[in-house]
Amino acid sequence: MNFDGMTITDYQDYGLQMKNRVMKWLGLPICVGIAPTKALSKVANKIAKRFQHRTDGVYLIDTDEKRIKALKWTKIEDVWGIGYRSAKKLKAKNVHTALDFIAPHMESWIKREMGVIGLRLKSELEGKPVLELEDNITDDKKTIMTTRSFPKQLTDYDLIRERVSTFACVSAEKLRKQGDCCHTIIVMLVADKHRIEDRKHYYSKSHTLAYSTNSDLTISTVAVQLLKDLLDNSEVKKFKKAGVIVTGLVPENEKQFNLFEEENPKYLALMKTMDYLNRKNGERIVKLGTQNKKTWDMKQDHLSSRYTTKFDQILEIKCL
Template identity: 40%
Template sequence: MYALVDCNNFFVSCERTLDPELENKPVVVLSNNDGCVVSRSKEAKDLGIPMAAPAFKYKELFQKYDVKSFSAKFELYNYKSQQVINIAKSYVVDHEVYSIDELFLDLTGFKYIDIHNYCLGIREEIKEKENIPVSIGIAPTKTLCKVANRIVKEFPDKFDGVYMLDTPEKIEKALKWLAIGDVWGIGRKLAAKMNDSGVYKAWDLLQKPEMWVRKIMGIHGVRMINELKGIRQLELDTPSPKKSIAVTRSFMEMLTRKEDVRERVETFGMYCSERLRRQNTCCKIITVFVQTNRFRKDLPEYRNAMTRILSNPTNSSILIGRVVNELFEAIYKEGFHYKRAGVIVNDFVPEDQRQIGLFEEDVQNHHLPVMKAMDAMNKKFGKDKVRLGSMSGENTFGRAKLSPEYEAFLKKNTLPEANFRFH
């Protein structure tokens, strides 16, 4: 058996840990630059506020129903996510972090334990220690875990936050209830195609011949059918090292000063180098791009990018920052209002397997002790506490709706950056 632990309305739940007065009130969390809704409480959903709703379009509704809106507090969410993961994984031997608010637990071998009550204990401990409500779906496969978890969320009054699909009868009933578009791995376009062929429920898909499924969805569809039947196809996985790293941002306000754009781009380069060191790799290729706001037709438009192949692979913030600055100088043009910029690094090699020119000095090794020390201090004291002189230390995102409770929380806690990759 697998279990899927899924935090309910995670960002909103994190906000409520700071301010208990938000319980049972409509709450939304906004995206970068306070643009769109990325998390909603149940009360906000009942008001008809959709996911990804532009905040400015719902301003009157927010005021009418006293909807509390908050800027995203990624540091807090990372911190709370790790706390939840640490509690849940302590109950099992193997687990997989699927996203910031979801993880799979491997319950294989729990033959003499009441799995339902065992998972109730996990849920209760997370609620007691972190005040984060979670739903747990238990099933023979990961896809069915998603189905079980959805049932828990759809019918909270019938279950105590835990539901188990452990019999063929339960699985059949669940699949006859579940819309095909809600099956894990089926998107909107594919769901529409399925509907055209008479497939409206997940159970309908199981009635189709395997050749039809293979034609529509390929081998992925065959695996999905087996998963829905309870035949395990997807094992627990650990995140593999990234093949490319990109740090790109839209600015809160358009930037016209060269030094302002330069500082942001160099900071993005520093973040790329930190991520490279975190997975013990070095990059061979660096790309820098800048662009204006394509939606502002009243302003001149400009975008450009430039790439450089390095003679020696590196993950040094100093060396990457130097290259980023040179590329920025080559593509920047005066007279434009810049809205977005970014740095991309790729073509990685392991840090201990770099090949350098015979007659070239290996500057990377000279910088490595300093970089490691800087990373260690930032891990201990918080992000960007120790940084290069070209970095301002300010967040690119505009977050105007930070609460006083959060400011107090930051002062009292050290929030290390998440040690896993978000999907």
């Protein structure tokens, strides 16, 4: 959030009001970090979470002394924007904290190894705002990913295939909603790295079509074939998570046709009919035969009630 243009005399108190109101209205415990820049506010939020008993869930970086102290406490791998590989390289350079990262002698290395993104992060941690907030959050996605963890680890091919087919159809539905088609389909499988001897626990395989599509039938068929190839070539047969990613997106009204290979033209009319029936009768009533009755089959023991969107879950209050 950007407070520019607002008259706030006490940011600490304002953060407490935000925290308490969200807890009271939604029942969600949150922490608030407030600072002059986006990256520093992330650091402040981590401090608020880590030391809730001291900060009451709100931390404000409003002086240079607080900024230096916060950066000295923050490990380099915990800095927003620093990935695993970058953290490994930085540690090899004896950079272990965010304060080490912004040292003057590091600027040339950051420019060479991390480019303009690294320099922007350094400026942010120095208290110089250079990263803008994302105002337009309704922009169409460039990649659509549908992933879910299973309630338990699955070994049966039919069960995993059903989940992958469902994820593929949901991805296709999202494509049609934003008026796009995809060229590339990726299927991923994730095993529990704590229960397998092999260090590799993430598996993926992709396929690029000769034509763009947003059809449930095409995307699901390709995804299931990719899944079969993955399982045939993988020594691990027990997985806890799967997902389907569609990328290489193009607008539906700008798709390029292929002279020698093209999608069945009947699929377009079929998808329009399915979408119409699902809008009229309920979300995902009409499905492919490879899908289960449940769209999501997840472990949801602590799912919050939907008081405002489900009639059977409306909160009842007895007045005596």
